Amino acid sequence: MKKEILLAVALVATGVLLATCSQSKKEAEAVAEEPGFDSPRIVNSDPKPGYMTPEESQKAFRLPKGYHMELVADESMLSEPVAISWDANGRMFVTQMETYMQTVDTTGEHQKGSRVLLLEDTDDDGKMDKRSVFIDKLMLPRMILAVGNELLVNETDTYDMYAYKDTNNDGVADEKRQVYHTDKKAYGNLEHQRSGLDWNLDNWIYITVDPVRFQYKGGMIHADSLISGSNGQWGLTHDNYGRLYFSRAGAENAGSGFHINPSYGALDFADAYNDTTFGAVWPIIKTPDIQGGLKRIREDTTLNHFTAANGQSIFRGDRLPKTLVGDYLIGEPVARIIRRAKIINTDGKRTLQNAYDKEEFISSLDMNFRPVNTYTGPDGCLYIVDMNRGIIQEGTWTGEGSYLRKQILRLGLQKNIQHGRIWRLVHDGMTRGPKPHMLDETPAQLVAYLDHPNGWWRDNAQKELVLRGDKSVVEDLKKIAVGKKGPLAETPSAVARIHALWTLSGLDAIDKDVLSEALEDDDAQVRKTAVWVSEPFLKNGDEDVIGKLEALKDDADYDVRIQLFLSLSRSKSSKAKTIAEGILSSNQGNQMIAGAQKALNKTEDIKKFGTKMGSLNPGNRKLVVDGAAIFNSLCATCHGQEGKGVPTKIAPPLAGNSQRYFRNKDAMVRILLNGLTGPVDGKTYSENMVSMGANNDEWIASVLSYLRYDIGLSERRFPGSVSEDFANRILVKPEEVKKLREESKGRTKPWTWEELDKVSGNK
Incomplete structure (x- = not known):
């Protein structure tokens, strides 16, 4: 029982060099110094929806002065590409979703093709001039990560992961082994399932959507639950210092979850960016194929706001202008653009600002340009995965009677399939960097790359060193971590010292002497890293380390203070708690520290919620647990954590509506089966609630059981546990969903509240 409750807690919790990745306000104001465009933005109001050749598409890009797009691969080599992973020798693995939306009705989408x-x-x-099919007969593979001589792969509709290996060097995987398994089935529309497998600086592998992160040790994936859940949808990236950046396309949110690491909790700010200025997008072609209808189109016929933000990256390469390094890049495939944002640091709080005024960094006249991922490549340039297709939205949004379907069929976009391109962004006067050969090099050689100017090289050198577990380099790493030359030709840079600290941590070789020196480093980000790396000592209540950390409680840099406050939360030491309380007291005006405290408190509340669920029988507990996972990874995208709404206000908040949760059970079921349109409480939202009826009865029952049990009970101030009889009355059972599904059979349009009040009554 205890194990089940702990698992429930984790799942309910689902409810996250050359320049730095942040800038001061003064630096942000200097954006005007960045070269602009050769001509003013002009909208093509009559773009051709048909196929463009790669050469035609290459000419269709609008870029700032000095930038150019090069073709790396096209449909002569690939089709429907969605993600890239390079191995440590720079070989490119491309995952393809070749059955995705091959017709407007999703025909054959879930075949293993x-x-x-x-x-x-x-x-x-x-x-690219050499191609092989590394793995075939997959079901919409969505995540890949090269680790050593293997490739980790996850497919749609499953949580399982496999490692594939080519043992005879013919470019085809001939060994397959399972590295992660759970009996739980992946749920939801394929647009709402996980992405990522981002090996972060802290040696954890992060994904979107699901409340978990992983470590790869001993050739196997080991999971760690994120008590307050994860974040994001399609796309995940990190900066030079291990800060993760998510996005939530469903909530039209182009950047989220980047304030604190999700292992501490969930923290977002409504003003992380100005939704009026940053949320607005600026295509150069008419954009009729949008799911929101005419209200999403401005007078010049273009999309007016992010709808499909995805595939983000922080540029960390060394073969494009320094002014681009550290900037946030994110695709908007409906607008056919890639946004470039400056990251503004104000007392430790990050906000996003468009690098241009009513312009986009990259835009295209090709109606089939669909940027779904961006990366810093081994050669130091920016890579863009262009799915290059007519339909980008999944079938849930292209159903009979929808505005989007009419536009797709009118333009013939459903015909544009089985293409795809990979582009490279280059700049005048800058050449591509050399190929890596890390898989063939010794650990001692890899250590030198920790100070490489291209973040891709630093990340992969660290990953290789940790994977190999060779401790012969520990002494060299210690020298770099404390700022001594050691194996390097020059005094190690701050980013080299940071990577050395994390590599030592990954090798379980960090010691208190190294930490002590790193905590006194001149660079604030090194000090912050040293605090973060010290957490195993804090967890064990090491008084020596806690004493060293206390000296940083009034550090001049807010990032250090914020990390110290978060890391001290991992310790049960009374002294650590006292230091944390002092930081909170002396920084009452700091939004980040106040927000971090709320996030930590919420995490504790979630742990207590697991106790409340302990009173439920196994069947009811499973309903609520499964519903929590679904709600907080899918529904919360638009309705917010705990149903409190999101900054973009794309959908109504659910919190505060306990009457509907308790007195209109049937209405809530009908909404999930068929959707909801029209005003809600007198307010009209930019998007309708789409039908979730494609999911089975148990899925719908789970979501509503969680909503009624958690949010509903919390609002009505019920005690910490409830009787089994009462739980049976408020929870939604699969058989109840089945009955209402039969009653609604044949209905193809969404409900209105007026209709629901008539047919459902107060049940």
Whole structure:
């Protein structure tokens, strides 16, 4: 029982060099110094929806002065690409969703007809010329990560992960082994399932959506629950210092979850960016194929706001202008653009600002340009995965009677399938960097790359060192971590010292002497990293380390103070708690520290909620647990954590409506089965509630059981536990959903509240 409750807690919790990745306000105001465009933005109000050749598409880009797009691979080598992972030798693995939306009705979408390709540039001209099918017969593979000589792969509709290996060097995987398994079935529309597998600086592998992160040790994936849940939808990235950046396309949120690491809790700010200025997008072509209808189109016929923000990256390369390094890049495939944002640091709080005034960094006249992922590549340039297709939205939004479906069929966009491109962004006067050969090099050689100017090299050198577990380099790493040359030709940079600390941590070789020196480093980000790395000592209540940390409680840099406050929360030491309370007291005006405290408190509340669920029988507990996972990874995207709404106000908040949760059970079921349209409480929202009826009866029952049990009970101030009889009355059972599904059979349009009040009554 205790194990089940702990698992329930984790799942209910679902309810996250050359320049730095943040800037001061003064630096942000200097954006005008960045070269602009050769001509003013002009909208093409009559774009051609048909296929463009790669050469035509290449000419269709609008870019700032000095930037150019190069073709790396096209449909002669690939089709429907969605993600890339390079191995440590720079070989490119491309995952393809080849059955995705091949018709407007999703025909054959869940067949095992997708592949992972291996692409290579053998003559070093920058264009792929060698191709092999590394893995075939996959079901919409969605996550890949190269680790050593293997490739980790996750497919749609499952949580399982496998490692694939090519043992005879023919470009085809001939070994497959399972590295992660759970009996739980992945749920939801494929647009709402996980993405990522981002190996962060802290040696944890992060994903979106699901309340978990992973470590890869001993050739296996090991999971760690995120008590307050994860974040995001399609796309995940990190900066030079291990800060993660998520986005929530469903909530039209182009950046979220980047304030604190999700292992501490969930923290977002309504003013993380100005929704009026940052949320607005600026395509250069008419954009009729949008699911929100005419209200999402401005007078010049273009999309007026983010709807599909995804595939973000922090540019960390060394072969594009320094002014781009550390900037946040995110695709908007409906607008056919890629946004570039400056990251503003105000007393430790990050906000996003468009680098241009009513312009986009990259935009295209090609109606089939669909940027779904961006990356810093081994050569120091920016890579863009262009799915290059007519339909980008999944079938849930293209159903009979929808505005989007009419536009797709009118333009013939459903015909544009089985294409795809990978582009490279380059700049005048800058050449591509050399190929890596890390898989063939010794640990001692890899150590030197921790100070490479390209973040891709630093990340992969660290990953390789941790994977190999070779401690012969520990002494060299210690020298770098404390700022001594050691194996490096020059005094190690701050980012090198940060990577050395994390590599030592990954090798379980960090010691208190190194920590002590790093905590006194001149660079604030090194000090912050040292605090973060010290957490195993804090967890064990090491008084020596806690004493060293106390000296940083009034650090001049807010990032250090914020990290200290968060890390001290991991300790049960009374002295650590006292220091944390002092930081909170002396920084009462700081939004980040106040927000961090709320996040930590929420995490504790979630733990207590698990106790409340302990009074439920196993069947009812499973309903609520499963519903929590679904709600907080899918529904919360638009309705907010705990149903409190999101900054973009795309959907009504659910908190505060306990009458509907308790007195209109049937109405809530009908909404999930068929959707909801029209005003809600007298207010009209930019998007309708789409039908979730494609999910089975148990799925719908679970979501509503969680909503009625958690949010509903909390609002009505019920005690910490409830009787089984009362729980049976408020929870939604699959058989109740089945009955209402039969009653609604044949209905194709969403409900209105007026209709629901008539047919459902107060049940």
